[in-house]
Amino acid sequence: xxxxxxxxxxxxxxxxxxxxxxxxxxxxxxxxxxxxxxxxxxxxxxxxxxxxxxxxxxxxxxxxxxxxxxxxxxxxxxxxxxxxxxxxxxxxxxxxxxxxxxxxxxxxxxxxxxxxxxxxxxxxxxxxxxxxxxxxxxxxxxxxxxxxxxxxx
Amino acid sequence: xxxxxxxxxxxxxxxxxxxxxxxxxxxxxxxxxxxxxxxxxxxxxxxxxxxxxxxxxxxxxxxxxxxxxxxxxxxxxxxxxxxxxxxxxxxxxxxxxxxxxxxxxxxxxxxxxxxxxxxxxxxxxxxxxxxxxxxxxxxxxxxxxxxxxxxxxxxxxxxxxxxxxxxxxxxxxxxxxxxxxxxxxxxxxxxxxxxxxxxxxxxxxxxxxxxxxxxxxxxxxxxxxxxxxxxxxxxxxxxxxxxxxxxxxxxxxxxxxxxxxxxxxxxxxxxxxxxx
Amino acid sequence: xxxxxxxxxxxxxxxxxxxxxxxxxxxxxxxxxxxxxxxxxxxxxxxxxxxxxxxxxxxxxxxxxxxxxxxxxxxxxxxxxxxxxxxxxxxxxxxxxxxxxxx
Numbered sequence: 001x002x003x004x005x006x007x008x009x010x011x012x013x014x015x016x017x018x019x020x021x022x023x024x025x026x027x028x029x030x031x032x033x034x035x036x037x038x039x040x041x042x043x044x045x046x047x048x049x050x051x052x053x054x055x056x057x058x059x060x061x062x063x064x065x066x067x068x069x070x071x072x073x074x075x076x077x078x079x080x081x082x083x084x085x086x087x088x089x090x091x092x093x094x095x096x097x098x099x100x101x102x103x104x105x106x107x108x109x110x111x112x113x114x115x116x117x118x119x120x121x122x123x124x125x126x127x128x129x130x131x132x133x134x135x136x137x138x139x140x141x142x143x144x145x146x147x148x149x150x151x152x153x
Numbered sequence: 154x155x156x157x158x159x160x161x162x163x164x165x166x167x168x169x170x171x172x173x174x175x176x177x178x179x180x181x182x183x184x185x186x187x188x189x190x191x192x193x194x195x196x197x198x199x200x201x202x203x204x205x206x207x208x209x210x211x212x213x214x215x216x217x218x219x220x221x222x223x224x225x226x227x228x229x230x231x232x233x234x235x236x237x238x239x240x241x242x243x244x245x246x247x248x249x250x251x252x253x254x255x256x257x258x259x260x261x262x263x264x265x266x267x268x269x270x271x272x273x274x275x276x277x278x279x280x281x282x283x284x285x286x287x288x289x290x291x292x293x294x295x296x297x298x299x300x301x302x303x304x305x306x307x308x309x310x311x312x313x314x315x316x317x318x319x320x321x322x323x324x325x326x327x328x329x330x331x332x333x334x335x336x337x338x339x340x341x342x343x344x345x346x347x348x349x350x351x352x353x354x355x356x357x358x359x360x361x362x363x364x365x366x367x368x369x370x371x372x373x374x375x376x377x378x379x380x381x382x383x384x385x386x387x388x389x390x391x392x393x394x395x396x397x398x399x400x401x402x403x404x405x406x407x408x409x410x411x412x413x414x415x416x417x418x419x420x421x422x423x424x425x426x427x428x429x
Numbered sequence: 430x431x432x433x434x435x436x437x438x439x440x441x442x443x444x445x446x447x448x449x450x451x452x453x454x455x456x457x458x459x460x461x462x463x464x465x466x467x468x469x470x471x472x473x474x475x476x477x478x479x480x481x482x483x484x485x486x487x488x489x490x491x492x493x494x495x496x497x498x499x500x501x502x503x504x505x506x507x508x509x510x511x512x513x514x515x516x517x518x519x520x521x522x523x524x525x526x527x528x529x530x531x532x
Contacts, residue, residue: 071198076495099493102493105486106488115500116499116501117498120457147194147351203499
């Protein structure tokens with residue numbers, strides 16, 4: 001479901017017409033335009049505003065599964081689950097990265113709001129799991145420490 | 154070991170050595186373990202185990218193994234890694250070993266280069282070009298070969314006279330102090346429960362510790378976004394000790410591997426691993 | 430065309446568990462080479478996973494996703510033997526699509 005400003009920018013009616021006419025395959029990536037502005041935001045609140053929302057409020061229904069300490073900031077495993085009804089989008093933000101947004105996922109009907117990936121963290125800071133569910137934005141936070149390892153194991 | 158200048162991309166100062174120098178100087182001072190930190194780091198490592206990018210190198214290695222290449226337009230499928238032509242299962246776990254046809258003790262990488270030369274007509278300069286670049290052919294082939302030894306026990310008895318000699322030299326190299334820091338491998342790797350920052354240091358004098366380390370190589374190193382072979386890891390460690398780097402595929406580096414794999418014999422291969 | 434990815438899709442009751450390993454450098458554009466010149470940004474921007482005509486996951490990524498990205502998720506209603514397709518497009522316009530049968 002998309003709001004007027006859309007969580008993920010798309011060409012709307014034109015795409016639908018092209019799909020119907022068979023010019024675009026379902027899932028054709030050209031149907032979706034990469035949201036450059038979203039990936040240039042520096043704070044979670046700015047991202048939410050950009051996406052047409054307010055807040056976000058913290059929610060205990062969103063969980064981040066990740067270690068407290070990462071041996072290397074280049075690869076930090078992050079799992080996010082949401083118990084909220086109608087979770088339609090999940091985004092991963094890293095508070096002290098040059099640009100705060102790392103990734104955003106669209107969760108269609110039938111897909112579980114439960115995913116894992118890996119992100120880069122420039123330094124010890126909070127990771128935010130931003131969720132859009134039932135039209136509202138909420139988040140969970142977890143601090144992950146980035147260590148400087150030894151000589152390399 | 155011949156002096157050679159480090160490749161620009163690999164020039165990196167390991168500041169942690171300062172810590173290690175003090176650690177070695179204050180002999181007998183035990184480095185305390187922060188249990189929570191250790192547990193969380195274990196959790197970090199655990200979460201990385203699934204979805205190891207080294208699997209992509211395995212795929213590439215398999216493709217290289219089975220694709221006809223070089224002036225002879227042949228695949229590597231007849232390559233003898235010590236168990237007979239084309240026998241991959243468990244072969245990596247028995248390397249390095251002596252090969253009669255080259256009259257040398259060889260590790261996985263030097264043997265793969267031999268095969269590329271003899272089967273495919275690809276010369277060693279061509280075969281080893283850019284070996285240190287992420288996703289290089291040799292990186293992929295070694296990863297593939299090692300993966301085909303998963304579940305097999307490391308078995309390097311060093312029984313053949315030439316292997317025996319390699320073992321003796323490898324051991325000598327392990328304990329020999331040299332370089333501007335007056336380090337040997339043993340400086341860091343012959344004591345229990347030592348670490349550099351939060352990185353545990355395996356004690357290669359203790360079988361279980363040697364095994365726990367050697368069974369995880371080759372490994373994808375997240376800090377490099379590349380799979381490092383044991384040879385690559387050793388060359389880099391030697392560089393960090395401020396020793397002259399051994400040449401790729403040189404006798405010295407093979408001899409050192411004989412010593413380490415011999416000490417780790419019995420360990421069940423898990424490679425390719427994933428580490429920081 | 431990008432490098433092949435590794436896709437595992439396993440049916441477990443009503444759920445299909447998907448695990449994907451993509452081969453991509455995910456260069457941020459912040460690093461500099463030996464000569465001090467910035468290494469150009471090169472990273473996956475769009476990801477799409479489809480089951481027939483149905484999109485089961487789509488994503489927009491930035492350069493902060495780790496190199497050689499790993500992605501795992503679950504969806505309902507997938508049948509064993511049916512095809513799952515994963516596609517990505519990066520900021521240079523390069524793309525890759527790989528298909529796997531659900532096991």
